Amino acid sequence: MIYLQVHLTLPSWLEDMQLHARNYPDDSARMALAIELARRNVDMQTGGPFGAALFDESGRVLGIGVNRVVSMNCSVAHAEMMAFMTAQARTQQLRLNETGTRVTLATSAQPCSMCYGASIWAGIDRLLVGARASDVESLAGFDEGPLPTDWIGALQQRGIEVQLDLQREAACAVLREYGSGGGKRY
């Protein structure tokens, strides 16, 4: 038999966070949420040390994601991808910014090769990055994959503004903890 369906889930502890009732007015609050999601995902043993969240311009959460690669047996289930897919399912918009609101993605670590490309198609205007790819590789032992030489410029050309190193130390702390705890790499 060949499967014609896929069903991916985020952990139920996210429901308890009641994120729809909260507001994230600035980049600092948005990055703090992405890092909190990464940390909780490790603490709750529901996936790798990565978290991401999507916000509209008023600071409301459009979607969230944590790494679910091992728990879902799915190499696509990175935090950013889960956030894109669940936000698009909720809004029924394949470009999240198609209604005109400026959409921000905050991710606890620099997008890998796959999530980088996905960020171009998902309809975001701003990309906030915590830890750098080199941090992910050195602290947690994950391969981030190859990127275009001027990966930031290629995003800017497509109207996506990039900010690096937001709360980088806090983001690195989650990676370091995961790496030193012998967490699975994939």
Place this chain on the structure above:
Amino acid sequence: MIYLQVHLTLPSWLEDMQLHARNYPDDSARMALAIELARRNVDMQTGGPFGAALFDESGRVLGIGVNRVVSMNCSVAHAEMMAFMTAQARTQQLRLNETGTRVTLATSAQPCSMCYGASIWAGIDRLLVGARASDVESLAGFDEGPLPTDWIGALQQRGIEVQLDLQREAACAVLREYGSGGGKRY
């Protein structure tokens, strides 16, 4: 409310093809299937002009995908991504080649930025490409996104062999038909 689940489906006409009962012994047969999937997806009006299929080394189909971006309201739902996710759901292996079989991805058109990165994580050994990115852009009007300058070399470094231009003309014919028919670009 924030969605914590995503459910993606492939069209039901794929079931009628009875692909699990067929065998694809060589690259020519494998690419022909990928292109046939792309063509049928256009003809059945179930998505964009892209098809992909994954094979084990004996030529059995591990998974298939067609573009479902518009029908699923999901920018992730490219043909290659659907193939990876459904094959991994079926085999419960997050690296499709982790049991030792050599896995081949045949895709009717060169992977975009996202699918390129995803191909590195999915556990494939061979990548067969029909139409080139320049064909996709010129004939069907899709943006393929930025890639590393030596994108083939970066795959080879990770043990993935690449073959371009397999049945390129047949793959281009599907793109041309879609483009000239005013098919939606996204």
